[in-house]
Amino acid sequence: MLSPPFPDDVPTHPLLILDYQLLKQGDETEKERLWEAARKLGFWYLKNHGAEDEASRMFEMGEGTMRLPLEEKMKYEQGDDGRSFGYKAAGSNAVDASGKHDTIEFINVSKDDALAYPNIIHRTYPSTVNTRMESTITPFVAKSVEVNDTILDIFNDKLGLPKGTLMRLHNKEEHSGSEARITKNAPGHASDRIAIGAHTDFGSLSFLHNRLGGLQVMPPGYTEWQYVKPISRHAICNVGDALSLFSGGILRSNLHRVIPPPGPQSHLERWSLVFFTRPGNSIVLRALVEDSPLIAEAVRDTPEKNFESGSTAKEWFARRVKYQRVNNRVGPETWKASRGTENE
Ligand SMILES: O=C(O)CCC(=O)C(=O)O
């Protein structure tokens, strides 16, 4: 897929580039670089992740799905109760406290549904998803899980947690909010029109594939949004709220948003693909102070922050999804109710 280049006259933020093959082999230098990226910004590029072909096929699945008539897609809409799996039409989420509407449509496919197919765990999906489930979605989910598990294991050791602690919180046996998402932003919006409002991701790790610009981060200490430039065959990975809470804030869940692609890319449809790893539904989101002296110390050192969410992963996630929905909006307090660990 050839597209005009990302412009060189917009502010971009460099991310560390990590090599998945080195991480998988246990390369100490690479693991240290990952640890640095995850604490300082919480975002990094990942190359040699081995999911490039699976990602391309997912984009084809997404194109087929978004081409369905709106009426057909709406049969699979996620609804207003805080459920994430299924279709979300453009304009059904707020992007800020004033309640301005988003411009992105997406389809979320649950990891549990993909791995259990043709059995149904959470819900059913459009025909374009079903016909691609075994050939496309399950292989993408499997690769994404492998990549994110490898990274979780590295964090487990660096955080000084007993072996397998983070794996247990993301236990394969328990249902979770883990999901694959394809997003589409149609061209034609004003260049500053927000497609996805400023947010932190809800779960533990996100494995993102995008081809056009539009993703922006607000790095710590900055006051202006910075683009993350897409690099061919490089995924963009980031830490979400759950992992930030588990780690007592050592791992950073950083604010980001999406606007239309910049400059010469602005007339094109923008597609992105994400796999979100989220903890098991019953897991309470809180700092693992009893399991790691390092985490206990981090919590002691930041008394101004609260690492006891009092929510299970399922509750945390449902709350955030629910109060983004414009149908649930009462006033600015609804946006506030949708917020996560946003630091500043
Ligand atoms: O489309 C992108 O580049 C990022 C999407 C994102 O942040 C999200 O879906 O949570």
Ligand SMILES: [Fe+2]
């Ligand atoms: Fe995100």
